[in-house]
Amino acid sequence: MDIELPESIRAHLPVLVVLLPLFGGLLAMFTGLVQRGGGVIAWAWSVLTTALMLICAAAMLQQVHASPEPLVYRLGSWPEAYGIGYSVDALNAYVILVVSIIAFLTTVYAKDSVMAEIANDRHHLFYSVWLLAIAGLIGITVTGDTFNIYVLLEISSLTVYTLVALGGDRDRRALVASLKYLILGSIGATFILLGIGYLLMLTGTLNMTDMHDQLVRMREAGDLVNNRTVFVSFAFLMVGLSLKMALFPLHLWLPNAYTYAPSAVSALVAATATKVGVYMTFRFVFTIYGGVYDTSADLQLLALCACLGIVVSSLSAIRQMNVKKVLAYSSVGQIAYIVLGFSLANHAGVTASVIHIFNHAIIKGGMFMAVGAVALRTGGTKIEDFKGIGRQMPVTMAAFTVGGCGLIGVPLTSGFISKWYLVQAAMQEGYWGVAGVVLLGGVLAIIYVWRLVEIIWFGTPDDPSKRVKEAPLSMLIPMWILIGASLYFGVDATWTADSAQAAASLLLNGGHG
Amino acid sequence: MAANNQPESGGEQMSQQTLLRVIAKMTIPFILTFGCYVILHGELGPGGGFQGGVIVAAAFILYGLVFGADELRRRIPTSIIDACMALGALLYAGVGLACVLRGGTFLDYGMLKPDHAGDGEALGMSLVEYGVGLTVASVMVTIYLMISERRATLRKGEVS
Numbered sequence: 001m002d003i004e005l006p007e008s009i010r011a012h013l014p015v016l017v018v019l020l021p022l023f024g025g026l027l028a029m030f031t032g033l034v035q036r037g038g039g040v041i042a043w044a045w046s047v048l049t050t051a052l053m054l055i056c057a058a059a060m061l062q063q064v065h066a067s068p069e070p071l072v073y074r075l076g077s078w079p080e081a082y083g084i085g086y087s088v089d090a091l092n093a094y095v096i097l098v099v100s101i102i103a104f105l106t107t108v109y110a111k112d113s114v115m116a117e118i119a120n121d122r123h124h125l126f127y128s129v130w131l132l133a134i135a136g137l138i139g140i141t142v143t144g145d146t147f148n149i150y151v152l153l154e155i156s157s158l159t160v161y162t163l164v165a166l167g168g169d170r171d172r173r174a175l176v177a178s179l180k181y182l183i184l185g186s187i188g189a190t191f192i193l194l195g196i197g198y199l200l201m202l203t204g205t206l207n208m209t210d211m212h213d214q215l216v217r218m219r220e221a222g223d224l225v226n227n228r229t230v231f232v233s234f235a236f237l238m239v240g241l242s243l244k245m246a247l248f249p250l251h252l253w254l255p256n257a258y259t260y261a262p263s264a265v266s267a268l269v270a271a272t273a274t275k276v277g278v279y280m281t282f283r284f285v286f287t288i289y290g291g292v293y294d295t296s297a298d299l300q301l302l303a304l305c306a307c308l309g310i311v312v313s314s315l316s317a318i319r320q321m322n323v324k325k326v327l328a329y330s331s332v333g334q335i336a337y338i339v340l341g342f343s344l345a346n347h348a349g350v351t352a353s354v355i356h357i358f359n360h361a362i363i364k365g366g367m368f369m370a371v372g373a374v375a376l377r378t379g380g381t382k383i384e385d386f387k388g389i390g391r392q393m394p395v396t397m398a399a400f401t402v403g404g405c406g407l408i409g410v411p412l413t414s415g416f417i418s419k420w421y422l423v424q425a426a427m428q429e430g431y432w433g434v435a436g437v438v439l440l441g442g443v444l445a446i447i448y449v450w451r452l453v454e455i456i457w458f459g460t461p462d463d464p465s466k467r468v469k470e471a472p473l474s475m476l477i478p479m480w481i482l483i484g485a486s487l488y489f490g491v492d493a494t495w496t497a498d499s500a501q502a503a504a505s506l507l508l509n510g511g512h513g
Numbered sequence: 514m515a516a517n518n519q520p521e522s523g524g525e526q527m528s529q530q531t532l533l534r535v536i537a538k539m540t541i542p543f544i545l546t547f548g549c550y551v552i553l554h555g556e557l558g559p560g561g562g563f564q565g566g567v568i569v570a571a572a573f574i575l576y577g578l579v580f581g582a583d584e585l586r587r588r589i590p591t592s593i594i595d596a597c598m599a600l601g602a603l604l605y606a607g608v609g610l611a612c613v614l615r616g617g618t619f620l621d622y623g624m625l626k627p628d629h630a631g632d633g634e635a636l637g638m639s640l641v642e643y644g645v646g647l648t649v650a651s652v653m654v655t656i657y658l659m660i661s662e663r664r665a666t667l668r669k670g671e672v673s
Contacts, residue, residue, distance in 0.1 A: 012613055012618075012619070015613075015618070015619045019606070019609075019610065019619070022606060023603070023606060023610070026599040026602050026603045026606065027599070027603070029595055029596060029598065029599035030596050030599060032592045032595050032596065033592050033593075033596055073618065073619075074618055075618060075619050075620050075621075076612075076618060076619070076620040076621045076622070077617060077618050077621045077623070124595070125595070128599065
């Protein structure tokens with residue numbers, strides 16, 4: 001699949017992937033001026049924008065693989081030391097592609113769900129904020145400037161708070177969930193900003209590569225021994241980033257935000273927002289601090305949090321009475337797997353993390369879409385709404401079941417590939433306990449997935465006379481593309497494994513971005 | 514506050530005060546002019562898009578306070594304010610895009626007028642400031658309208 005773009009466009013790809021959703025979002029606002037059917041126009045416009053963005057992202061990945069050096073784009077032609085430089089290498093080109101795929105598919109999916117869940121006079125606002133959130137997420141991933149990361153992080157966070165709050169039309173609890181997310185998210189962002197500030201104070205630069213070079217130089221000169229500033233900046237960044245990616249025990253904002261958000265928003269945010277948080281952590285831990293500390297020893301605390309997170313969140317998932325909440329707690333557990341992988345700081349571990357970013361995005365995205373389809377037809381996502389739904393919506397629920405198998409890590413699903421790499425990484429380091437935790441997490445996942453599967457296929461509805469239709473095609477197709485991809489990449493993991501290994505080598509070898 | 518003592522009809526009462534109405538009507542054009550001046554002169558003196566935008570918004574908010582938020586909403590429909598919010602940001606991003614189309618990188622103002630050093634930068638920055646001003650003004654008015662709307666619904670809830 002080769003994508004040929006004219007040279008004049010190719011030179012601007014790094015900025016185009018951000019500009020497309022940014023302009024798209026701003027223009028989507030004008031559909032509010034249309035008296036009738038503005039929502040459908042806004043939706044069609046969003047699909048077009050995200051499709052173009054997806055093409056650009058795919059072309060950019062190709063370009064990165066073809067050239068040995070990262071692509072660099074200087075905004076306003078300022079040198080990177082003074083201005084903002086976008087820099088794309090094997091890692092972020094891959095993450096951008098993942099985010100773009102999910103963004104495109106969830107936008108296609110959103111049409112009916114948004115019609116049903118959000119008041120008509122807010123559709124133009126919804127799609128506008130939706131595209132701006134995507135612009136923020138892609139922007140974080142593409143930029144090579146730490147302060148720019150913070151600004152784009154705020155753009156994506158503020159828009160996601162709004163998107164979650166729009167669930168208030170269906171369930172007022174969305175407003176409280178959004179406020180809680182806003183408070184905790186702002187605390188996290190403040191920690192990140194302070195961490196970046198200390199780094200700026202120390203190195204005098206905001207560019208990541210430059211920062212890394214300065215820190216390595218200081219280390220060689222012996223300036224970093226007992227240097228409190230470096231230590232505090234690292235600690236602040238880790239706390240802030242852990243909040244943003246919902247690492248146990250800083251995950252408290254996540255379950256309610258995912259549960260009460262509109263269905264399409266849950267699918268988008270669950271599949272991309274925390275992944276972008278993980279990407280930022282990669283950048284800070286490996287690209288900036290790589291070679292500055294003995295990373296594997298410093299990351300042991302993260303590994304401990306991740307192990308606890310896997311067990312505790314899976315246990316919480318078992319007890320939930322709302323299917324969306326089960327998936328949300330499961331997301332906390334899956335993020336913990338990703339964190340566990342890279343905190344082992346060996347090649348197999350980082351590979352497992354990068355692979356799982358993609359695998360979890362497609363599995364969880366697909367499952368949230370399936371739940372959204374049920375919410376559209378039955379009007380709720382409680383366990384009772386799912387009793388015996390498998391016989392009435394077989395295609396949707398088959399997707400849900402296959403996704404559940406992926407969460408467990410059944411062979412032939414992509415979840416298995418991630419776990420395989422993760423267990424391998426743990427054994428390489430001789431951490432048998434960690435490997436045990438990963439397997440225990442799988443067992444707990446069997447329990448919470450089976451509990452749902454049993455209700456879906458073998459339960460009897462409370463009201464047997466109530467019939468519901470299968471979900472519309474506009475929902476089924478994106479859902480099955482994601483779930484089908486999780487099966488395909490479970491059988492043939494060449495593409496994901498190659499991309500992930502390239503990214504892992506890049507990160508562990510000093511990780512210049 | 515006076516509005517707390519007579520919550521039922523705070524807005525209407527104010528609009529019946531002749532002095533308030535006359536003074537508001539007289540000052541609003543001057544506030545608007547001053548706001549535009551701060552935006553337009555921002556690149557050379559103190560001020561700029563943010564400050565000027567807030568001053569422009571203050572004129573609309575004063576109108577809303579004196580004549581009631583509903584009257585303000587009738588004069589400028591919310592859909593137009595929403596569009597203005599996007600229009601300002603679009604002007605900003607559009608300047609950046611124009612630089613790309615002229616063969617530079619994003620936000621490379623110099624490319625707007627490559628023949629005259631400095632002219633392109635001045636033009637780009639001024640346009641960006643106008644965009645900021647428009648967005649800030651419409652966002653401020655929206656915030657005011659949102660808060661007044663929320664109050665109205667709460668009041669209804671209290672009565673019923």
